[in-house]
Amino acid sequence: MRFLVTNDDGIYAEGLIQLASSLTDIGDVTVVAPENERSATGHAITMHFPLRVRKVKLPGLDIDAYAVDGTPADCVKLGIDKLLEEQPDFVFSGINRGSNLGTDVLYSGTVAAAIEGCIMGVRSAAFSLLLGDEMDYAYSGKVAKEVAKIISSNDLPPNTLINVNIPNVSEEQIQGMKVTRLGRRRYSKNYEKREDPRGRTYYWLAGRLIEEESGTDYDINAVNDNYVSITPLHFDLTNYNMIETLKSWGFEKETISKAK
Amino acid sequence: MRFLVTNDDGIYAEGLIQLASSLTDIGDVTVVAPENERSATGHAITMHFPLRVRKVKLPGLDIDAYAVDGTPADCVKLGIDKLLEEQPDFVFSGINRGSNLGTDVLYSGTVAAAIEGCIMGVRSAAFSLLLGDEMDYAYSGKVAKEVAKIISSNDLPPNTLINVNIPNVSEEQIQGMKVTRLGRRRYSKNYEKREDPRGRTYYWLAGRLIEEESGTDYDINAVNDNYVSITPLHFDLTNYNMIETLKSWGFEKETISKAK
Numbered sequence: 001m002r003f004l005v006t007n008d009d010g011i012y013a014e015g016l017i018q019l020a021s022s023l024t025d026i027g028d029v030t031v032v033a034p035e036n037e038r039s040a041t042g043h044a045i046t047m048h049f050p051l052r053v054r055k056v057k058l059p060g061l062d063i064d065a066y067a068v069d070g071t072p073a074d075c076v077k078l079g080i081d082k083l084l085e086e087q088p089d090f091v092f093s094g095i096n097r098g099s100n101l102g103t104d105v106l107y108s109g110t111v112a113a114a115i116e117g118c119i120m121g122v123r124s125a126a127f128s129l130l131l132g133d134e135m136d137y138a139y140s141g142k143v144a145k146e147v148a149k150i151i152s153s154n155d156l157p158p159n160t161l162i163n164v165n166i167p168n169v170s171e172e173q174i175q176g177m178k179v180t181r182l183g184r185r186r187y188s189k190n191y192e193k194r195e196d197p198r199g200r201t202y203y204w205l206a207g208r209l210i211e212e213e214s215g216t217d218y219d220i221n222a223v224n225d226n227y228v229s230i231t232p233l234h235f236d237l238t239n240y241n242m243i244e245t246l247k248s249w250g251f252e253k254e255t256i257s258k259a260k
Numbered sequence: 261m262r263f264l265v266t267n268d269d270g271i272y273a274e275g276l277i278q279l280a281s282s283l284t285d286i287g288d289v290t291v292v293a294p295e296n297e298r299s300a301t302g303h304a305i306t307m308h309f310p311l312r313v314r315k316v317k318l319p320g321l322d323i324d325a326y327a328v329d330g331t332p333a334d335c336v337k338l339g340i341d342k343l344l345e346e347q348p349d350f351v352f353s354g355i356n357r358g359s360n361l362g363t364d365v366l367y368s369g370t371v372a373a374a375i376e377g378c379i380m381g382v383r384s385a386a387f388s389l390l391l392g393d394e395m396d397y398a399y400s401g402k403v404a405k406e407v408a409k410i411i412s413s414n415d416l417p418p419n420t421l422i423n424v425n426i427p428n429v430s431e432e433q434i435q436g437m438k439v440t441r442l443g444r445r446r447y448s449k450n451y452e453k454r455e456d457p458r459g460r461t462y463y464w465l466a467g468r469l470i471e472e473e474s475g476t477d478y479d480i481n482a483v484n485d486n487y488v489s490i491t492p493l494h495f496d497l498t499n500y501n502m503i504e505t506l507k508s509w510g511f512e513k514e515t516i517s518k519a520k
Contacts, residue, residue, distance in 0.1 A: 042303030042333070043366045050454070050462035073302070073367075078463055081450040103379060105497055106303045106372075107333075119363060119446075154509045160499050162506075177513075179506045181498040186379075190341040194310070202310035203338055217503075230511045232502035237365055238441040239420050242492035246422075246439045249414045251490050253437075 001027030001152060004079050004088040004117070007096065008072045008109030010037045011065065015095030015137050017058055019127065022141030023092065024063065026148060030088070031058060031065035032079035034109075038071050039096075043112040046070045051078060072113035080120045090148060091117025094127030095140045099165050101128075101219045102183035102212070105233070114161045115235045123151055125162040130223060132168030139174070140166045143228055159236065165219060165229040178227040183218035185209060261287030261412060264339050264348040264377070267356065268332045268369030270297045271325065275355035275397050277318055279387065282401030283352065284323065286408060290348070291318060291325035292339035294369075298331050299356075303372040306330045311338060332373035340380045350408060351377025354387030355400045359425050361388075361479045362443035362472070365493070374421045375495045383411055385422040390483060392428030399434070400426045403488055419496065425479060425489040438487040443478035445469060 003023045007016040011033035023029045035054070051074060054067045066083050068075045076091055093113040100108040110126045117124030125147055129140045143166055151162065163182075167174065191203040212220050222229040263283045267276040271293035283289045295314070311334060314327045326343050328335045336351055353373040360368040370386045377384030385407055389400045403426055411422065423442075427434065451463040472480050482489040 037308075040305050040307045042301070042305070042372065044302040044304045045300050045367050045465065047300045047465050048297075050456075050464045051451075052460075052462055074465075077450050077465070082453060082463060103495070106375065106379075106495060107305050111497075112302065112366075115366065119366075150509050150511060157502070160502050177511050179503055179511050181500065181503065182496060190337050191311075193342060196310075200312075202312055203342060204310045205305065205307050205334075205337070230506060232499040232506055233497040234499035234502075235363070235366060235497065236442060237371075237493040237495065239492040239494035240441065242417070242420050242494075243439055243441065246490060246492055249410050251410060251437050251439050 001090065001148065002086060002088045003027050003029045004076065004084060004091045005029055005031045006033045006072055006075045006091065006093050006113045008034065008038045008041060008113065009097050010034055011056060011067045013097065014135065015097055015129065017061065018137035018141045019092060019095045019144055020058065020061055020063060022145050023148065026145055029063050030084055031063065032068060032075045032083055034072060034075060035067040035069045038109050040107050041071045041109040042107050043073055043115065044071045045073050045077065053083065072109040073116040076113050076116040076120065080122065088122055091122045091124040092127065092144060095137050096128035097135060098131045099128050099223065100126060100163065101165055101223065102185040104185060105163060105182060111163060118158065118161050118235060121158060123156045125164060127164045127166070129166045130168040139171045159234050161233050163231040163233050165223050167223045167226045167228070169226055173226050174228060175226045177230055178222040180219040180222045180229045180231050181217055182231055183220035184213040261350065261408065262346060262348045263287050263289045264336065264344060264351045265289055265291045266293045266332055266335045266351065266353050266373045268294065268298045268301060268373065269357050270294055271316060271327045273357065274395065275357055275389065277321065278397035278401045279352060279355050279404055280318065280321055280323060282405050283408065286405055289323050290344055291323065292328060292335045292343055294332060294335060295327040295329045298369050300367050301331045301369040302367050303333055303375065304331045305333050305337065313343065332369040333376040336373050336376040336380065340382065348382055351382045351384040352387065352404060355397050356388035357395060358391045359388050359483065360386060360423065361425055361483065362445040364445060365423060365442060371423060378418065378421050378495060381418060383416045385411070385424060387424045387426070389426045390428040399431045419494050421493050423491040423493050425483050427483045427486045429486055433486050434488060435486045437490055438482040440479040440482045440489045440491050441477055442491055443480035444473040
């Protein structure tokens with residue numbers, strides 16, 4: 001099994017080094033990851049600037065590793081297109097420092113990298129460890145190996161990636177794995193308005209969580225109950241349920257089509 | 261009708277000025293848009309830096325307009341949270357210079373802005389005019405007004421936004437509107453490898469289109485046939501079809517949950 005490993009916390013992040021290290025137990029690993037932190041980049045790609053690549057040595061690992069001055073999605077695209085000799089069997093992204101749950105996956109560079117893997121025709125998964133006072137990625141590394149084994153011995157369709165969130169508790173406290181759907185998070189008072197030392201106004205994203213959609217099959221609930229959350233994602237944003245409705249609203253009428 | 265208008269081409273882009281201008285015919289318009297071009301930013305948000313806001317005067321328009329040194333999603337979040345006095349009825353994004361079709365919507369800052377509008381509880385739409393030798397946004401502005409009228413007189417669910425792509429042909433050549441699904445685009449030879457004047461290697465995203473999924477109900481085909489494409493989008497990335505399948509693969513077994 002050949003793995004391309006990436007993340008959005010940057011190539012020297014502890015979570016990435018754990019992920020790469022764990023996966024060397026079961027396959028060949030190449031790391032292609034952002035030179036610097038690129039969290040909350042969403043699915044950004046770099047079109048208007050050149051990308052530089054630097055070969056790096058990761059501590060304790062004897063594998064090829066490339067630092068790219070781009071986004072997680074750039075790393076996957078460039079890695080598969082130019083840096084890896086062969087198409088990898090898997091794109092694994094993470095282990096992210098902090099959760100990627102519910103609506104927040106839309107902002108996640110970690111998840112975007114796995115989506116990009118899918119678009120490039122490679123089976124992909126994203127891994128995130130919830131924030132805590134201590135960040136011990138060892139158990140998350142074991143989870144990644146199990147996920148690799150399960151998806152390699154089954155037929156993961158090319159339009160599906162796996163989003164994994166791991167509770168930040170001791171291995172003994174983990175209740176099991178749960179297959180979930182994305183929950184929904186809402187924030188209020190998104191921005192704080194402040195003044196800089198020169199008296200000029202600026203705004204800084206704060207984002208206090210005010211509401212989470214609840215139900216036992218949601219990812220957010222699963223991790224709250226100390227389950228590892230396994231969510232199948234796709235990247236077809238079409239809302240099929242609404243196609244006939246929109247037609248009934250007259251979007252296809254000739255009078256509207258020749259807009260006044 | 262109160263509109264928040266944004267884009268990813270930057271606040272002085274012709275397409276945004278046309279959109280804002282057209283919508284003043286039917287409602288109140290406030291512009292909150294990126295200071296600079298932010299295309300292909302995906303759903304990036306700015307967490308680690310402050311955002312600056314500058315009030316600007318847009319040519320020929322007597323409306324409030326704010327330039328933000330952030331992404332399109334930042335503009336919508338900050339606009340609704342801090343800059344607008346009231347919650348807008350609509351977030352309209354565009355008119356983008358170039359299409360946002362098929363898989364490419366994942367990279368689009370224009371579409372991300374409309375998704376962010378939905379997340380904030382506002383009915384939203386994204387508008388894009390296909391690239392051509394000439395870019396005349398006047399007809400696209402009329403389309404935007406029609407879309408506003410249709411969605412304001414119907415019940416657009418809060419999880420649905422509308423993605424509109426307009427062929428770059430004369431108004432007479434437009435065949436009508438078509439409700440579509442997202443197609444799929446694949447690129448090959450994504451990157452060109454080059455050397456800079458100092459002999460150092462760099463890579464630049466080229467992206468030659470090699471394949472488009474075809475079928476009359478796809479957005480890509482609709483615009484090729486000179487129809488205005490109207491695609492309902494959602495932002496729940498859960499692949500519901502795969503939930504039971506993943507369970508059958510043993511993801512919820514106790515032995516796996518206590519990963520080795």
